[in-house]
Amino acid sequence: MKVAVRLYAQLMDYLPHDTMGHPFELTLEEGTTIGDLLARLGIPQEAASSSILLVNGEHGRPSQGLKEGDGISILPPICGGKL
Amino acid sequence: MARGGYAGKILRVDLTARELKDEVLSPQVLRQFVGGTGIGARVLYDEVPAGVEPYDPQNRLIFATGPLNGTLVPGSGTFAVVTRSPLSGFASAGHANGFFGARLKHAGYDAVVVHGCSPDWVYLYLNDGRAELRDAAWLVGKDSWETEMALREQHGQKGMDIGLSVACIGPAGENRVRFAAICSDRGHVASSGGPGAVMGSKRLKAIVAEGSRGIPVHERDLARLKGLIKGWIDSASSSPFGRAVSKGGTAGFFSAAENMGWLPVRNLTANLFPDHPSFDGASLRSTFKTKPRACHACTFAHCLLMQVTTGPYKGLVVEEPEYEGLAAWGSNVGIVDAGTALMLNDLNDRLGMDLKEATFCASLAMECYARGILNPDDTDGLDLSWGNAGAVEELLRRIARREGLGGLLAEGVMRSSQRIGNGAQELAVYAKKGFAPHVHDPRGRWSILFGQAVSNMGSIEGSSLELSAAPDLGFPEPIPFFSKEMVPKAQARTGPKRQFEDTLGICMFLCQGSLQGMVDTLNAVTGYDLDKARALEVGERIINLLRLFNVRHGLTPDDDSLSPRLREAIPEGAHRGRSIDSVFEEMRRAYYAEMGWDPETGRPLPQTLQRLGLEG
Numbered sequence: 001m002k003v004a005v006r007l008y009a010q011l012m013d014y015l016p017h018d019t020m021g022h023p024f025e026l027t028l029e030e031g032t033t034i035g036d037l038l039a040r041l042g043i044p045q046e047a048a049s050s051s052i053l054l055v056n057g058e059h060g061r062p063s064q065g066l067k068e069g070d071g072i073s074i075l076p077p078i079c080g081g082k083l
Numbered sequence: 084m085a086r087g088g089y090a091g092k093i094l095r096v097d098l099t100a101r102e103l104k105d106e107v108l109s110p111q112v113l114r115q116f117v118g119g120t121g122i123g124a125r126v127l128y129d130e131v132p133a134g135v136e137p138y139d140p141q142n143r144l145i146f147a148t149g150p151l152n153g154t155l156v157p158g159s160g161t162f163a164v165v166t167r168s169p170l171s172g173f174a175s176a177g178h179a180n181g182f183f184g185a186r187l188k189h190a191g192y193d194a195v196v197v198h199g200c201s202p203d204w205v206y207l208y209l210n211d212g213r214a215e216l217r218d219a220a221w222l223v224g225k226d227s228w229e230t231e232m233a234l235r236e237q238h239g240q241k242g243m244d245i246g247l248s249v250a251c252i253g254p255a256g257e258n259r260v261r262f263a264a265i266c267s268d269r270g271h272v273a274s275s276g277g278p279g280a281v282m283g284s285k286r287l288k289a290i291v292a293e294g295s296r297g298i299p300v301h302e303r304d305l306a307r308l309k310g311l312i313k314g315w316i317d318s319a320s321s322s323p324f325g326r327a328v329s330k331g332g333t334a335g336f337f338s339a340a341e342n343m344g345w346l347p348v349r350n351l352t353a354n355l356f357p358d359h360p361s362f363d364g365a366s367l368r369s370t371f372k373t374k375p376r377a378c379h380a381c382t383f384a385h386c387l388l389m390q391v392t393t394g395p396y397k398g399l400v401v402e403e404p405e406y407e408g409l410a411a412w413g414s415n416v417g418i419v420d421a422g423t424a425l426m427l428n429d430l431n432d433r434l435g436m437d438l439k440e441a442t443f444c445a446s447l448a449m450e451c452y453a454r455g456i457l458n459p460d461d462t463d464g465l466d467l468s469w470g471n472a473g474a475v476e477e478l479l480r481r482i483a484r485r486e487g488l489g490g491l492l493a494e495g496v497m498r499s500s501q502r503i504g505n506g507a508q509e510l511a512v513y514a515k516k517g518f519a520p521h522v523h524d525p526r527g528r529w530s531i532l533f534g535q536a537v538s539n540m541g542s543i544e545g546s547s548l549e550l551s552a553a554p555d556l557g558f559p560e561p562i563p564f565f566s567k568e569m570v571p572k573a574q575a576r577t578g579p580k581r582q583f584e585d586t587l588g589i590c591m592f593l594c595q596g597s598l599q600g601m602v603d604t605l606n607a608v609t610g611y612d613l614d615k616a617r618a619l620e621v622g623e624r625i626i627n628l629l630r631l632f633n634v635r636h637g638l639t640p641d642d643d644s645l646s647p648r649l650r651e652a653i654p655e656g657a658h659r660g661r662s663i664d665s666v667f668e669e670m671r672r673a674y675y676a677e678m679g680w681d682p683e684t685g686r687p688l689p690q691t692l693q694r695l696g697l698e699g
């Protein structure tokens with residue numbers, strides 16, 4: 001299955017190539033979870049567990065399975081009222 | 084009684100009588116309100132009765148620090164400015180980082196309370212416990228940066244940042260642009276609610292603060308104090324948010340904002356901005372040249388000087404804008420060159436205007452122009468087409484001078500839309516009290532949208548929790564997007580924490596660590612014995628006192644609301660079709676109830692006031 005992935009802020013260090021701000025497409029095996037995806041991108045456990053994970057604009061969990069066409073965004077938390 | 088943290092006196096300035104007087108704040112007030120917005124709210128409530136209008140000499144302009152200002156705590160240069168706002172007629176509280184808050188304390192004062200109106204332009208000079216008013220006629224007409232540099236030179240300090248600090252107004256404040264800001268330490272701006280216009284109405288051009296007074300500290304064991312501070316600040320700077328802001332600035336979230344549907348595009352007529360990558364922090368900081376420029380004692384150091392290296396403004400050196408500045412002068416006015424947005428952001432700071440109001444005034448005029456509601460006759464020939472940077476530049480200057488259409492827009496978004504008429508009110512972006520929101524398309528993040536509607540102070544009182552958890556406050560996970568149940572709860576519970584933080588005198592970026600660490604540091608500096616619950620109560624007390632002030636000045640639930648544009652559905656992008664309109668009133672009632680206020684009137688209930696030690 002194909003999914004679209006976006007990484008932001010310091011997580012851009014894990015971009016496979018320069019696709020800043022744009023989604024990049026990955027082909028994954030059926031049954032892949034968000035956790036598997038984080039590992040495949042090389043995002044260390046510590047950074048992964050504190051990141052905000054969104055699937056199609058809704059909060060997701062590492063154990064959640066992905067499906068064809070999903071859009072996944074991974075970013076650090078954004079705190080405060082103004083930002 | 085506090086045994087440390089405070090300079091021990093405040094300065095009262097009566098500009099009409101040209102009288103300066105030291106006063107001591109009661110230990111009870113300090114304990115209940117701690118500092119910053121808290122002290123400001125107490126003084127405002129006690130001294131500005133109904134009938135005292137924002138430009139009335141009897142209105143108060145309060146510069147207030149907190150007990151951590153000027154100590155070894157990193158980022159402790161922040162100060163608060165509280166007044167009755169000329170934009171809304173309600174309370175406003177603005178904050179600026181930098182150095183001024185620390186230097187006010189080193190000059191010997193916890194706060195400066197200004198009233199009256201000087202017959203001639205003056206500035207206030209504070210040095211080691213002494214205060215005097217000096218002639219400022221020679222500074223009139225200078226922009227905020229020129230004013231700061233001229234005063235630095237006058238007082239024997241060349242260059243930036245060292246020795247003394249200046250907080251001043253630019254031409255916008257002199258001309259009572261309703262959203263004029265107070266600018267300090269070049270690029271740090273207290274702007275929400277237009278305190279610069281009140282300063283201008285009093286003919287006070289600037290305050291200069293310098294001195295070498297130490298801040299007494301309760302904790303005798305310096306190693307323990309340093310350990311506490313380190314633990315707390317490390318928790319802030321090693322947090323993922325802290326690392327993100329340190330690395331890419333708040334601009335590091337620009338692309339995220341666009342992709343997730345909360346970037347303001349052309350006065351919220353659109354939601355997509357394909358040029359977003361060149362505005363994102365990662366790109367800005369690699370394309371443009373940077374030089375770190377941290378605030379008082381800040382180890383976090385997210386502030387930078389930035390030199391534009393491409394495009395029409397190549398060579399320009401300015402403060403790196405925050406995300407909001409880039410959104411304001413990029414996407415919201417249709418400008419696609421990041422260097423141009425840097426130029427406009429700098430110009431707006433120099434003229435001394437609130438970014439939120441200035442951009443949504445400009446974008447209102449531009450949308451009116453696109454729709455033929457304003458024509459070239461109305462704009463004195465300015466071509467206000469989206470993206471016309473030269474026209475935006477000239478428009479900002481005309482607003483600051485109150486010239487032509489600029490004079491109309493100088494009244495702020497809400498009033499200008501009413502005066503333009505012909506449907507402009509439907510297009511204008513503002514919260515009903517009369518403040519433009521933070522520079523987002525807040526329709527894409529309801530915490531910000533709703534928080535802006537119910538806030539008592541112009542800026543947002545609480546935090547948005549869609550993209551961060553707050554375990555200290557009972558939110559172990561981020562709240563869902565667009566939740567009519569969770570958003571009011573999150574605002575009610577995060578408000579007290581943010582407001583407590585804003586009493587301390589430190590930058591909000593350093594408040595991302597543990598609440599316990601913050602409370603422990605405050606206790607060690609002051610000798611107070613607050614626990615987390617009592618710290619949150621301080622914040623809640625401030626919100627309630629500001630609400631009482633606003634009720635006194637006519638607040639009704641209708642003022643806790645949003646302009647038609649902000650209730651419209653998002654036109655495109657990630658959240659196309661989403662609107663708060665049908666659930667807003669229900670959310671407001673839930674929020675009032677959560678706050679211990681009457682769900683119908685929004686007024687604090689007697690038992691709430693009693694619990695907080697506030698009179699009814």
Ligand code: SF4
Pocket residue numbers: 157158159180181376377378379381382383384385386590591592593
């Ligand atoms: S984090 Fe940034 S704004 Fe805050 S005190 Fe440090 S340099 Fe200043």
